[in-house]
Amino acid sequence: xxxxxxxxxxxxxxxAQKDDKAAMEExxxxxxxxxxxxxRKCIYSDSNFLRFKEDLKSMVSLEFIKLVHSYDVSRSFxxxxxxxxxxxxxxxxxxxxxxxxxxDLPVEVLFCEMPPLWDxxxxxxxxxxxxxxxxxxxxxxxDEKYQDCIxxxxxDQLNQEEASxxxxxxxxxxxxxxxxxxxxxxxxxxxxxxxxx
Amino acid sequence: MSEQEKSFTELGRNVLSKSENGKxxxxxxxxxxxxxxxxxAEEAFDILASNDFANLSTIESVIGEKFGKIASNRxxxxxxxxxxxxxxxEIKENVKDQLIKLGPINFINKLSRSExxxxxxxxxxxNSYLRLASAAHKDPNTINQLHTELKKxxxxxxxxxxxxxxxxxxxxxxxxxxxxxxxxxGAKSYDVNLxxxxxxxxxxxxxxxxxxxxxxxxxxxxSNKVSPHQRxxxxxxxxxxxxxxxxxxxLFNFDLRTVMRS
Numbered sequence: 001x002x003x004x005x006x007x008x009x010x011x012x013x014x015x016a017q018k019d020d021k022a023a024m025e026e027x028x029x030x031x032x033x034x035x036x037x038x039x040r041k042c043i044y045s046d047s048n049f050l051r052f053k054e055d056l057k058s059m060v061s062l063e064f065i066k067l068v069h070s071y072d073v074s075r076s077f078x079x080x081x082x083x084x085x086x087x088x089x090x091x092x093x094x095x096x097x098x099x100x101x102x103x104d105l106p107v108e109v110l111f112c113e114m115p116p117l118w119d120x121x122x123x124x125x126x127x128x129x130x131x132x133x134x135x136x137x138x139x140x141x142x143d144e145k146y147q148d149c150i151x152x153x154x155x156d157q158l159n160q161e162e163a164s165x166x167x168x169x170x171x172x173x174x175x176x177x178x179x180x181x182x183x184x185x186x187x188x189x190x191x192x193x194x195x196x197x
Numbered sequence: 198m199s200e201q202e203k204s205f206t207e208l209g210r211n212v213l214s215k216s217e218n219g220k221x222x223x224x225x226x227x228x229x230x231x232x233x234x235x236x237x238a239e240e241a242f243d244i245l246a247s248n249d250f251a252n253l254s255t256i257e258s259v260i261g262e263k264f265g266k267i268a269s270n271r272x273x274x275x276x277x278x279x280x281x282x283x284x285x286x287e288i289k290e291n292v293k294d295q296l297i298k299l300g301p302i303n304f305i306n307k308l309s310r311s312e313x314x315x316x317x318x319x320x321x322x323x324n325s326y327l328r329l330a331s332a333a334h335k336d337p338n339t340i341n342q343l344h345t346e347l348k349k350x351x352x353x354x355x356x357x358x359x360x361x362x363x364x365x366x367x368x369x370x371x372x373x374x375x376x377x378x379x380x381x382x383g384a385k386s387y388d389v390n391l392x393x394x395x396x397x398x399x400x401x402x403x404x405x406x407x408x409x410x411x412x413x414x415x416x417x418x419x420s421n422k423v424s425p426h427q428r429x430x431x432x433x434x435x436x437x438x439x440x441x442x443x444x445x446x447x448l449f450n451f452d453l454r455t456v457m458r459s
Contacts (some may be wrong), residue, residue, distance in 0.1 A: 005357045006317050030364050034356060076317055079356035080349045135426040154429045159257060182436035189433060 006076045013078055016068050028064060031082060035060050038086040042094055049094050052101075056094060063089040138188040146181035153178060224259045238264035239375070281412040281420055282355060285348040291410035292347060293340060301330035308350070312403040316350045354404070354411055361414035362421070369418040378422070380415035389419040 012030075015023035028035070039056050043049045049056060067085055071078060139147055152163035164174035224245065231241040238260050245256045282288050296304045305327045309316040318326065326346065333340040361367055369382045371389070378389040380396070387398040393407075394416060400406065401413040412420070421427045 005361070009357070026366075029366075030360050033360050033363050077349045077353040079360070080353040083352070083356055131424075131426045131430065135429055150429065154425045154432070157425075161257075179436065182433050185429075186433045186436070189430070 009078050010073050010076070013068055013071055014073050017071075017073070024065065024068065027068060028061060031064070031079070034079065034083050034086065035064060037083075038090050041087045042090050045091065046094075046098075048098050052094065052097055055097055056090065059093045059097070060086065060090050063093065134189070138185055141188050142181060142184055145177065146184055149174065149178045149181045150185065220255055221259060224256055225263070228256075228259050228263045232263055281359075281417050282410055284355075285344070285351050288351060288410040289344060291408065292344070292351070295408055296330060296334055296340075296343075301327060301334045304334075305330050307405055307408070308347075311405060313400060315354055315404050315409070316347075351409065351411065354406070358412055358414045359417055362417035367414065369414060371415075371419045371422045373422070378419040380418055382415070387415045389415050391416070391419055391423060 009027075012023045012027050016027055039053075039060055042056060043053065063086060064082070067082055067089070071081055075081070139150055142150070148167060149163065152158045152166060153160070156163075158166065160174055160178070161171055164171045167174065169177070227245055228241055231245075241264075242256060242260050245260075295307070299307060305323065308314060309318050309323055309326065316326070329339075329343045329346060333343040362369060367382050369380055371378050371380050378391065380387050380389050385398075387396050389396045394410070394412060395401065395407050396413050396415045398413055398415055401416075404411075406413055
């Protein structure tokens with residue numbers, strides 16, 4: 001899929017339009033970063049959608065399949081086409097779903113822990129900008145001693161021996177603290193869905 | 198290796214990894230293997246450390262023993278994540294510079310008539326892009342119209358690169374070698390330089406990705422490897438896997454003892 005991608009993608013789309021299941025599966029797998037970005041944008045735009053995360057996953061695949069069938073293969077920018085339409089189509093379907101289940105919503109709506117810097121319209125399919133914001137924000141929520149552990153190992157790139165010397169603790173104490181930092185960080189990050197999947 | 202042998206090896210490794218000496222034996226075996234395949238101390242450290250962040254000091258000391266030098270003398274490159282362009286807005290200036298530098302004909306030829314063109318367009322579209330580029334070249338105020346028309350092609354290339362970097366079938370693996378990176382995909386390998394954002398793959402060179410500030414899938418894969426955020430995320434994922442493994446082992450030990458008592 002790396003060389004002559006226009007041709008390869010068009011071939012796959014043509015096959016998928018003729019109900020070739022394997023081609024459709026390959027497209028779904030190849031475009032999973034764009035598909036995940038659409039789900040993230042959707043959830044970040046309205047925390048009510050977090051309740052329907054599993055439904056969104058099925059809905060996004062369905063919307064993707066619809067878009068494959070509506071695409072004109074004489075054009076050569078399928079990825080751009082998908083990226084621009086998938087989120088808009090998904091959010092429409094998601095709103096319908098939320099409206100249908102409005103009565104089931106709890107009084108206190110689930111809070112999606114998003115950093116205030118977040119701008120759903122600029123969610124990028126690479127996830128790199130989001131990941132940077134999310135990891136840095138998540139680290140800030142840890143106790144200071146856990147923050148130090150993570151910063152020394154991952155951002156200052158010290159080994160455990162050097163980091164423990166810097167903190168004035170034994171290497172084994174540092175190792176335990178780092179392990180605890182990881183599990184605390186995981187608890188925070190797990191709320192940010194597909195980055196942990 | 199048969200399935201049974203594999204499971205015995207795995208079991209042996211699990212048991213060994215529970216003690217410091219056991220970990221050292223496993224790491225020592227891995228270092229021997231890398232040394233016999235011609236990797237340097239620095240390369241061996243990078244490969245092992247990227248998969249086993251929890252035992253960095255053991256890895257370092259084993260490498261020091263095997264290679265006869267202390268690996269901790271390595272230079273530490275603290276790098277913020279290399280940011281690949283994610284939208285056309287980020288490469289707009291490169292596009293404008295290329296238009297000014299090359300002139301409208303060479304600019305459109307570079308985009309649409311190269312070996313692997315970024316814009317595979319027919320003659321009719323070629324002429325209309327050429328008209329837009331000529332107008333933008335003469336009057337910079339009209340460049341926005343050209344940007345609007347070019348955006349879809351450049352974003353298409355960006356999306357394909359990021360999807361290809363993460364596509365399992367491409368199996369892109371990245372190793373750090375002397376400050377640069379080697380990305381292998383199948384039997385092919387490519388040199389990636391993150392400082393200059395360049396790669397020697399045919400897509401990057403033939404489609405002039407570098408001139409327009411675009412990143413190929415190999416650059417994206419390498420930037421993910423070097424990103425402290427990605428490394429942290431990987432470590433968090435792995436630490437939870439290890440916790441699961443420990444729980445599984447405890448369960449296994451409990452069952453074994455119960456069976457033995459009975």
